Amino acid sequence: MNKKLLAIVVGAAAAMPMATMANVTVYGRAHVSVDFLDNGAQYSETNISSNSSRLGFKADKEVGDLTAFVQIEQEINISNSGTTDTLTTRDTFVGLRGGFGSLSVGRFDSPFKVARGPANLFGDQVGDMRNLTRVGNARFDERTENTVQYSTPNFNGLVGAIAYSHHEGSVNLDTEERDKDSTISTSVTYVAGPFDGALAYERADENTVRGERDAWRLAAGYKITPAVRLVGFYQKANYDGGTPAQQDLLSSDVYGLGADFKVAPNTYIRGMWLNREADADDTESNMYVVGIEHRLDSALRLYANYAMVNNDDAVALTPWSQARTATPSGALGERSRGLSAGLRYDF
DSSP states (O other): OHHHHHHHHHHHHHHSOHHHHTTEEEEEEEEEEEEEEEOSSSOEEEEEEEOSOEEEEEEEEEETTEEEEEEEEEEEOSSOOSOSOOEEEOSEEEEEEETTEEEEEEEEEOHHHHTTGGGOTTTTSTTOTHHHHSOGGGOOOOEEEEEEEEEOOOBTTEEEEEEEEEOSSOSOOOGGGGGGOEEEEEEEEEEETTEEEEEEEEEEOTTSTTOSEEEEEEEEEEEEETTEEEEEEEEEEEEOSSOHHHHHHHOEEEEEEEEEEEEETTEEEEEEEEEEEESSTTOEEEEEEEEEEEESSSSEEEEEEEEEEEEOTTOOOOSSOSSSSOOOOOOTTOEEEEEEEEEEEEO
16 A cells, blocks of 8 residues: 555656646655674574665745645665565654744654754664663654644744644543543754754653653753764653553663764764663663764765663663664663664665
């Protein structure tokens, strides 16, 4: 069904008059890697992974003082590893922007998810910070559906956003409880000179699919020289769904530091450390990541990363579980390690 839809969209775009096509952009990303993954127990294998590869269409049209915009984006599974699906809906929405800011309706990254950006040195790679911040039913780095979002104008680098998501697939269909299946996500971001920072909060009601939860997040980056950038991150998540034992396992604090060094005009060396500790005993995990990236031009980059997670006895996290098709499980109390060589081409 998805393949047929894509063919229709491409065919329709090709048939449009050139005047109509003036504000239509086709874009995408092909991102693959070869990974050696070891969970410290029974699994030690080489994989080929597709890492949030995508194809999208953007269009906008000025209508008086307003601009109407639309985006349709699909994830493409290049490796087809572990699944029969090749297309999955990513950020897809329609909206208006003008002097008042912007209003969007659809399915897209929540303000809370976007707020990790200033500290996200290894996005969609082995070592992605979401391996520790997005755990189980307490996760928040989501692309929420049925969402309305308002973003303010840019006030000298300061931008605010608030999103409301109504979940039609409520886990409790009692009509008296239908008002408890929504999520609210907010953020404030600030960019000025060498500083880039974000503060965000998100709350999900008790009848959302994964239960009641809320979290705060702070991420920041600062260029101390044109070639050296330091980043920091903190997140506090509270999980109120499930049993008391599940609440202790999923309510957690995550914090860490990282640095990015530009060692040549197109070459970067970076590293990051993150710590996660839940309320339950023996639930601490530490992730260490180092990597090198070389950009052949603005669209094509090659990289290599090594990432490791040290787990306490009650947790089994890995440095490879997010935004990838190669996702073998971890092992309780074991050290999981991943060595990855990847290629990313944006167009």
